[in-house]
Amino acid sequence: MEVRARAPGKIILAGEHAVVHGSSAIASAIDLYTHVFFRLPLPSENHGSVEFELKDTGLIFSWPCQRLEEAFSAIATTLSSTPISCSVDHMQLITSLVAEKNIPEAKSWLFSGLCAFLYLYTSIHGFKPATVAVTSELPLGSGLGSSASFCVSLSAAFLALSNTPSVDNKQSGWLSLSKDNLELVNKWAFEGEKIIHGKPSGIDNTVSTFGSVIMFKSGELTRIQSPTPLKMLITNTKVGRNTKALVAGVSERASRHPGAMHAVFAAVDFISKEFAAIIESPAIDDISITAREEKMEELMEMNHGLLQCMGVSHASIESVLGTTLKYKLASKLTGAGGGGCVLTLLPTCILACSSICSCFLSS
Ligand SMILES: Nc1ncnc2c1ncn2[C@@H]1O[C@H](COP(=O)(O)OP(=O)(O)OP(=O)(O)O)[C@@H](O)[C@H]1O
Numbered sequence: 001m002e003v004r005a006r007a008p009g010k011i012i013l014a015g016e017h018a019v020v021h022g023s024s025a026i027a028s029a030i031d032l033y034t035h036v037f038f039r040l041p042l043p044s045e046n047h048g049s050v051e052f053e054l055k056d057t058g059l060i061f062s063w064p065c066q067r068l069e070e071a072f073s074a075i076a077t078t079l080s081s082t083p084i085s086c087s088v089d090h091m092q093l094i095t096s097l098v099a100e101k102n103i104p105e106a107k108s109w110l111f112s113g114l115c116a117f118l119y120l121y122t123s124i125h126g127f128k129p130a131t132v133a134v135t136s137e138l139p140l141g142s143g144l145g146s147s148a149s150f151c152v153s154l155s156a157a158f159l160a161l162s163n164t165p166s167v168d169n170k171q172s173g174w175l176s177l178s179k180d181n182l183e184l185v186n187k188w189a190f191e192g193e194k195i196i197h198g199k200p201s202g203i204d205n206t207v208s209t210f211g212s213v214i215m216f217k218s219g220e221l222t223r224i225q226s227p228t229p230l231k232m233l234i235t236n237t238k239v240g241r242n243t244k245a246l247v248a249g250v251s252e253r254a255s256r257h258p259g260a261m262h263a264v265f266a267a268v269d270f271i272s273k274e275f276a277a278i279i280e281s282p283a284i285d286d287i288s289i290t291a292r293e294e295k296m297e298e299l300m301e302m303n304h305g306l307l308q309c310m311g312v313s314h315a316s317i318e319s320v321l322g323t324t325l326k327y328k329l330a331s332k333l334t335g336a337g338g339g340g341c342v343l344t345l346l347p348t349c350i351l352a353c354s355s356i357c358s359c360f361l362s363s
């Protein structure tokens, strides 16, 4: 039995970090995916291990099923049909099973991803032999939700072969899971994200699971419909960073300056709500399209200023902002910041002027 699954990355248009503290945020799925191939071997092909191949790095990790079974016998774990959080004992066990693999120093960032994989696999399938291969079109650790699309695509593949999920429809050659199954995938993916991020809000796994554009606040999703297309340029600073550390840094700042940070998070909440209202507003003519875009630009600038207050910008991000400003384009960091990607709104008028556009893109 085998299955292929894919889940998209995302951009955050407004509200990252503040969303962890209860503010609203807006995210959109993007057309870059993590792909998972998952195979449960037939008894005649049984290789007796759980094999995990990261195709982009050429690394293969393998755990003998017997080793997993013995290790897990030290803690009481059962297969679970409903997602449960990884306990401290359970996490220690998973960490030691990953540590046995001696991950090369230069690839140590893989550690949390391997822990999330092992947690999701053993929670859903126990110690059955399996072959799992992952490849991603997303840059890892760059703010485009690679961790969430990794957890969503793994959860979807594992759940697809754990029972017979009901399928709603077929889109571009892919079967789509029914709403109930998507909810389950999302919950498992959130548990994986917790292992990678520490304290995720859930926005990344939710938009990766359900797609399109969403407003997210305290675990609740509202779909956003945009009557006119919105064009965004994504620039990758290629400065590596780690979402877990950045999220923890903001929480530490909030505990040092609770009043000020509360006000910052409240301001972001207003920005996200206003941004959502503008996206949804009908644009009747060129003047209203321009007015709409100008408001969005201003909100993006304000949101970025508040992200600077939270301490998550970076010199490389500010340098991209400086370059886009030369062309009167508004930008903000997207995702956790600290490096990673920057989002720039491409107004309709600039799209008509290809010379400016290509000049910027090649800079
Ligand atoms: N294809 C993958 N293979 C293995 N591990 C992955 C993969 N994609 C993501 N990961 C794990 O997720 C980590 C990156 O997650 P992180 O949350 O720091 O960045 P991101 O999700 O790309 O950005 P953001 O959270 O800001 O959107 C990697 O270090 C790795 O542990």
Ligand SMILES: C[C@@](O)(CCO)CC(=O)[O-]
Residues within 6 Å of the ligand: 012, 015, 016, 017, 018, 019, 020, 143, 145, 197, 199, 200, 201, 202, 203, 204, 243, 247, 334, 335, 336
């Ligand atoms: C920084 C953050 O707000 C978004 C990361 O894409 C973290 C989260 O919401 O889990």
Ligand SMILES: [Mg+2]
Residues within 6 Å of the ligand: 145, 146, 147, 148, 197, 204, 243
């Ligand atoms: Mg992430």
